[in-house]
Amino acid sequence: MGxxxxxxxxxxxxxxxxxxxxxxGMIGVYLLIRxxxxxxxxxxxxxxxxxxxxxxxxxxxxxxxVSSFTVVFALYYxxxxxxxxxxxxxxxxxxxGCVFLIVKAFxxxxxxxxxxxxxxxxxxxxxxxxxxxxRTVEAQLKEIVEHHKDSKAIKKCAELLDYIQKSPSPSPKxxxxxxxxxxxxxxxxxxxxxxxxxxxxxxxxxxxxxTKGILEIDEHLHLSYSIPWGNMWASCYFAMTGxxxxxxxxxxxVFVVMLVMAYRGRxxxxxxxxxxxxxxYWHFVDIVWIFLFPLLYLV
Amino acid sequence: MDAHDHxxxxxxxxxxxxxxxxxxxxxxxxxxAYKILGQGPSSMWIILAISVAKATLVALIFMHxxxxxxxxxxxxxxxxVMAVMVMIVLxxxxxxxxxx
Numbered sequence: 001m002g003x004x005x006x007x008x009x010x011x012x013x014x015x016x017x018x019x020x021x022x023x024x025g026m027i028g029v030y031l032l033i034r035x036x037x038x039x040x041x042x043x044x045x046x047x048x049x050x051x052x053x054x055x056x057x058x059x060x061x062x063x064x065x066v067s068s069f070t071v072v073f074a075l076y077y078x079x080x081x082x083x084x085x086x087x088x089x090x091x092x093x094x095x096x097g098c099v100f101l102i103v104k105a106f107x108x109x110x111x112x113x114x115x116x117x118x119x120x121x122x123x124x125x126x127x128x129x130x131x132x133x134x135r136t137v138e139a140q141l142k143e144i145v146e147h148h149k150d151s152k153a154i155k156k157c158a159e160l161l162d163y164i165q166k167s168p169s170p171s172p173k174x175x176x177x178x179x180x181x182x183x184x185x186x187x188x189x190x191x192x193x194x195x196x197x198x199x200x201x202x203x204x205x206x207x208x209x210x211t212k213g214i215l216e217i218d219e220h221l222h223l224s225y226s227i228p229w230g231n232m233w234a235s236c237y238f239a240m241t242g243x244x245x246x247x248x249x250x251x252x253x254v255f256v257v258m259l260v261m262a263y264r265g266r267x268x269x270x271x272x273x274x275x276x277x278x279x280x281y282w283h284f285v286d287i288v289w290i291f292l293f294p295l296l297y298l299v
Numbered sequence: 300m301d302a303h304d305h306x307x308x309x310x311x312x313x314x315x316x317x318x319x320x321x322x323x324x325x326x327x328x329x330x331x332a333y334k335i336l337g338q339g340p341s342s343m344w345i346i347l348a349i350s351v352a353k354a355t356l357v358a359l360i361f362m363h364x365x366x367x368x369x370x371x372x373x374x375x376x377x378x379x380v381m382a383v384m385v386m387i388v389l390x391x392x393x394x395x396x397x398x399x
Contacts, residue, residue, distance in 0.1 A: 068357065286361075
């Protein structure tokens with residue numbers, strides 16, 4: 001006598017518990033990392049620091065929730081022998097999954113454009129990383145000055161490029177400050193006053209003396225800046241969202257298989273199990289995103 | 300078809316709709332809490348509690364755990380315990396040692 005469940009459902013649940021281990025391991029380590037070394041003085045990056053748009057994450061959450069609901073719909077229709085409607089619901093689920101991945105692709109593109117990638121983020125500018133940071137920014141500024149002449153911050157970009165190229169020893173910290181602005185780095189309450197990447201002069205500034213950074217004038221420019229813990233953040237972000245996106249893609253492949261079967265007239269009520277087990281997987285992928293969204297975008 | 304998988308053993312369709320509406324409201328509520336309270340400890344617990352509630356609803360109703368739990372707890376609970384153990388084992392090295 002075994003567990004009174006169909007073999008397929010038991011097998012899917014055994015697979016899902018391995019997936020629970022996989023994702024809780026990753027999310028758990030992420031929580032430990034962001035609560036370990038980062039401090040109030042040098043905190044873990046916020047969504048704005050790493051070009052994450054909160055409403056985009058919320059939108060993707062809604063997309064996945066609706067797709068979970070359409071899978072439920074599909075199974076409901078199959079149980080009631082309404083195959084055509086069930087196939088339509090599977091098609092809608094496939095479409096919503098694609099929307100999720102497209103939004104994710106745009107988000108990844110933004111990370112690549114801003115060089116927020118593992119091992120590519122400048123963190124401590126008073127180390128040899130600072131020299132590398134200057135070379136990166138110099139190349140980005142040249143590109144902006146040559147090809148983005150209509151930018152509102154073009155004058156400031158030209159000035160900064162001039163400073164990097166003509167100054168005998170340009171300060172990476174001063175360049176970082178000119179890109180982000182002193183207010184962004186220091187914060188309204190000056191909680192980061194002793195920030196590791198600020199030049200000494202900045203630390204004595206009062207709120208009235210904040211200078212506007214290039215990205216505060218034109219946020220669409222592709223300019224790198226110092227992000228404390230940025231490399232670790234990028235590693236966690238790409239590992240968690242990347243594996244999640246792979247799981248979404250895996251689910252979409254199965255939905256395509258179902259649609260091909262329906263197109264060939266080989267899909268019917270007898271495939272309710274197939275839809276149910278795929279649905280279990282799809283709901284699990286939804287649950288993972290339900291946790292990833294707040295942890296990456298809101299908390 | 301096995302008796303356990305028959306639709307009569309699944310939630311009523313109205314339950315699916317109720318859960319769907321609740322999930323939409325919860326998502327907007329967590330986003331609203333972030334917008335109103337900002338990023339910080341006050342909003343964190345509200346947002347995480349909402350996430351747990353959302354995940355529970357999906358698992359219980361959409362994944363039919365409410366009905367299959369008597370048959371599945373024996374494989375789900377040990378895994379959840381092990382997942383928490385991973386964090387507890389790593390806690391001293393990754394978090395506590397930096398707090399001293």
